[in-house]
Amino acid sequence: MADLGRRVRAAARQVALASAEGKNAALHAMAACIRTRADAILAANAEDLADARAKGPSGAFIDRLILNPERLDAIADAVESIAALPDPVGRVLARFERPNGLQIERVATPLGVIGVIFESRPNVTADAGALCLKAGNAAILRAGSESFRSSLAIAEAMGEGLEQAGLPADAIRLVPTRDRAAVGAMLSGLDGNLDVIVPRGGKSLVARVQEEARVPVFAHLEGLNHVYVHGGADLEMAKEIVLNAKMRRTGVCGSAETLLVDQACAETHLKPLISVLLDAGCAVRGDEAVQMADSRVAPATDEDWRTEYLDAIISARIVDSLDVALAHIETYGSHHTDSIVTNDAAAAERFLAEVDSAIVLHNASTQFADGGEFGFGAEIGIATGRMHARGPVGVEQLTSFKYRIRGSGQTRP
Amino acid sequence: MADLGRRVRAAARQVALASAEGKNAALHAMAACIRTRADAILAANAEDLADARAKGPSGAFIDRLILNPERLDAIADAVESIAALPDPVGRVLARFERPNGLQIERVATPLGVIGVIFESRPNVTADAGALCLKAGNAAILRAGSESFRSSLAIAEAMGEGLEQAGLPADAIRLVPTRDRAAVGAMLSGLDGNLDVIVPRGGKSLVARVQEEARVPVFAHLEGLNHVYVHGGADLEMAKEIVLNAKMRRTGVCGSAETLLVDQACAETHLKPLISVLLDAGCAVRGDEAVQMADSRVAPATDEDWRTEYLDAIISARIVDSLDVALAHIETYGSHHTDSIVTNDAAAAERFLAEVDSAIVLHNASTQFADGGEFGFGAEIGIATGRMHARGPVGVEQLTSFKYRIRGSGQTRP
Structure with a gap:
């Protein structure tokens, strides 16, 4: 996991500097690779399903795990719709001129590396990875173990798409193991290589992440x-x-x-x-x-x-x-x-x-209460914390900012 | 400390709902009380100074500790200048209408309870407390032990000012002990009663806070x-x-x-x-x-x-x-x-x-690189993290936000 963290951090810098066009080209290539690799993804999903059915969990759980050509198409469509969103990076959030002539702008920048921990819904792999990338971030994705093969197959398709577009496949990485210790490593922040964690799943997952994470968390425990x-x-x-x-x-x-x-x-x-x-x-x-x-x-x-x-x-x-x-x-x-x-x-x-x-x-x-209903296009979740993100977390809230100051030789008295 | 956390959290809700006029009246009353209690504050400071000189630290350290009538006046002036800033709470950060007629606004809200841990500079007591209050937050202040009496005397003056203006004195509390365990309690988040910590001081203080805090930190370790x-x-x-x-x-x-x-x-x-x-x-x-x-x-x-x-x-x-x-x-x-x-x-x-x-x-x-030079009026520090606050942290960055939606009976299809 430490090596994974370092590699994704290195990729994050490349993604942060990618142009809107470059990121969108990668998103379209990712969607295309998901479509062209449909057979492999569905075969991986069939293995996941066979294992899951053998264990006998509930019908709703199995239903969320199932992929078929229509659902896979919807997953690819969702990635393309994220490409179509306005680029959240580089937005000028504020602009002011000081009496000394300094032009100060507050501009949106990527956040860095986002960790997403989710349960066995294969579609989240593509959805979360694409949202992070759109905002110029790299992502480390941890899938539920029952959907591990499906998620890995989707993540590999996304990696291929990234490379086709000239971006590093390390920009979106699925944790390549079912080992539960990997979650602990993510919660501890991967030696500073994880900037925020987004848990997507039931209350027990969210509660554990909120309790144990040493990095900021965007989440809601419940909607009472x-x-x-x-x-x-x-x-x-x-x-x-x-x-x-x-x-x-x-x-x-x-x-x-x-x-x-x-x-x-x-x-x-x-x-x-x-x-x-x-x-x-x-x-x-x-x-x-x-x-x-x-x-x-x-x-x-x-x-x-x-x-x-x-x-x-x-x-x-x-x-x-x-x-x-x-x-x-x-x-x-x-x-x-x-x-x-x-x-x-x-x-x-x-x-x-x-x-x-x-x-x-x-x-x-x-x-x-939904990012789509707010016009955000897509959301990675809804946050009830007060730090950084709150409400539906769309691509804009997956950014940070910096101050860009243009002068003409000003020195401070 | 647990009791302190609960009381300040309760006060935070009152302060969050206070009007701009109410908060400004409190800031002016706080400044006035600092002036009227000058003798008591200077006497407390003399005790701090006597102890500090007996221990024999460096001249710069002693200089930062010294209060005199002029410096105390400047401290009260600074509180008044914070009152004069625009109110950061309630600002409409974004406004959009959805096709179904919903009017959505993103409005600035207070963050909650802010912990400020600082070294032996008595002026920070007033400065940090006033900035937090202006943004509708409550504050728990931890002063350096060498300035403990001076800071306590200033905090008591501020508490009197708050009460004169009808706000709870618990809205700004100095940790009432020199016991170092209190810092550990703050770093652990006071049972959820502390939302963010701002360390103001040297590198070792900031490093410890960044390393150990279980709540978000606004800080910079160094300016290289x-x-x-x-x-x-x-x-x-x-x-x-x-x-x-x-x-x-x-x-x-x-x-x-x-x-x-x-x-x-x-x-x-x-x-x-x-x-x-x-x-x-x-x-x-x-x-x-x-x-x-x-x-x-x-x-x-x-x-x-x-x-x-x-x-x-x-x-x-x-x-x-x-x-x-x-x-x-x-x-x-x-x-x-x-x-x-x-x-x-x-x-x-x-x-x-x-x-x-x-x-x-x-x-x-x-x-x-200074909040004053950015026109922020005052800053609680400069942050190099990417979450929530970055650059000079003025009153605007001591706020969060929420979504306010006005409808006419809309239901979701």
Whole structure:
């Protein structure tokens, strides 16, 4: 791993200086190599699948592992769509002139070497490698062991594409072993050759990375998201937003897990809101008032306010005021994504200002927590930390910056 | 320390929500309290000084420790000047509308709790606390033990000012003990109650913090800065820039430590450049060509290229080309501040693009590496890392951001 770190660091410098055209040519070559090597990749995947099926894990796990010609095509398409994004490196983030005539620019630069640790989803290999490269970074990818052969075959195709475009294959390297010690080496930072780690996977992976990493981590542990239906909410809008926030897809990190209904509108809004969820097949666990609204509601315990169900279950309670809603979100939330539904502009502004989450919304579904929905084109994940990256992490947030100063002989008095 | 961490974290939330006017009122009250408590602060300082003199450290150390009415006035003035800066919180960093009508804004938010570990300079207490507060953050300050009483007296004045303005005194707390274990507790992150650490002091302090901290660090270990006099340089401009970069103040992190002269102009430029330095009292350690240019030049060893002298000493060598200059800076530099002197625009652009330092300059002195010179008003330090903050760290870089989304009932398809 130490040697891998050194080689990828050396490649990072070449990639950092590559032009937008050079990087895009490499991305297109990578996509093309994924297509031309389809047989080899699918054969590797068949071996992974045979092993996985022999161990007998769940259907969803197997489904994520499966590659077929259509899925492989989608993977190559995704790499090409990353090529089509605006180049994030070299953007002038600020420009100012000093009284002494110095022209100061703050310009985006690559971050360096990004480590991505993911579970057994072969598509992440291409997706993460391509996003890192687009931002001028090198990448060290650690695949889940069940998808190791598939990921390696994809990574080899990407390496071939990089070299065809005149960039070093070391710019995107899959950790070439299933040995779990490799993860420990990455978490320790590979002797300074890893600048940031992005874990992509379930809660136990993210928790371990956040706990043990000695380098910065872009991640969210969970999305314990709230929809607060304020007293000034339009009922029809609230019903649509609550239903969408919870039920559009229950397994994504942007799904709502707790519904807060203000006492001020409970008489008119509570029962319809709960009914629309129950009728859609969502289990509801509520406080006493919510239980009284519908006999199908189960009682909520304190644990429910702390639970990210990622399932067709929601916790629900009445809050006496905006202040109580804010306090509930601060106490139980995960600083991911929270939404208020109201036609009261002042209440909305307070909510947007005071909720300390990566994404705060007014009159919109929490399911918009997604880089694609932000127009970022693609995201490597969603971060809830406050350092460097927050919210959907697209290619722009995979960059750093430097100051470029142009003078005409200025010296400092 | 665990209790301190919890209390400051709780205060951080109040400070984060304070208005610009509220924070500025607190900064003015803090400055006023520093002035009204001058006698107590100076008395505490006299005790610190008596102890320090009894131990007999160097004159420069004692000088940095000394407070007098004028210096205390300057400390209060600095706090007021921080109040006068634009508020960095709430700035709209980006704004875009999505095709579905969602209005997305990226707005600056406070970072949280900032730990500042500094050596025995009492003024840093006020300076660092005020900068953190201006950016809506709470601060835990660890003073050098020799200035402990002085720093505590200043911190108490600041706490009184905070309370007068209706903010919690816990928003800026000095670690109330000289016990060195407190530093270890800060480096471990105070159970998640410290978001970032800023070390301000000598190399051994910074090295320890960078090595041991489990939370992000904004710092530079050293400023091993280069001035590269390219073949296209104007000699008079080069002389002025080199002399200023090295000799204006030799002890600051922006001072130049190595002079690179291109072979292409060595015949005309080398001797005058070396002479102007030698004549100004700067020792020069050079390669063979530089030694031949002036008999006063001592030979440079490989160690010289790696040495931050912070003194009237410079290493100097001839480089065959821009490529060699870039390779030298990449090999030996510290990614802090580097400058090229040339009238060749293409060479300048390559240097500005390819030197991977926080600050890169064309035709200007490296001594401009300073938040004040950037117009930031004040800085908490200069960072050479690539995560979050880089270059002079002013109040803007002491903020994070979040996404604020305004809709009209949008749900995600």
